[in-house]
Amino acid sequence: xxxxxxRNIFSLYIDGFKNMKTGKLLWKIIAFKFIVFILxxxxxxxxxxxxxxxDTDEQRSSHVLENLTKxx
Numbered sequence: 698x699x700x701x702x703x704r705n706i707f708s709l710y711i712d713g714f715k716n717m718k719t720g721k722l723l724w725k726i727i728a729f730k731f732i733v734f735i736l737x738x739x740x741x742x743x744x745x746x747x748x749x750x751x752d753t754d755e756q757r758s759s760h761v762l763e764n765l766t767k768x769x
Contacts, residue, residue, distance in 0.1 A: 714720070747757045
């Protein structure tokens, strides 16, 4: 019984998305804007601090370890 309800709801959404014309374009625009937003956030607000300030993996790991255990 529950399986039939979920299958009906799933098929309702699938049929709705298949028959969309304007909605598909709007979803593509939304996805494009989301990807651009994520890329801008990554570039400007989340720089790779460890990669730019330390040369080797050992220096990076020691810095992270020092900061994680600073309050202990």
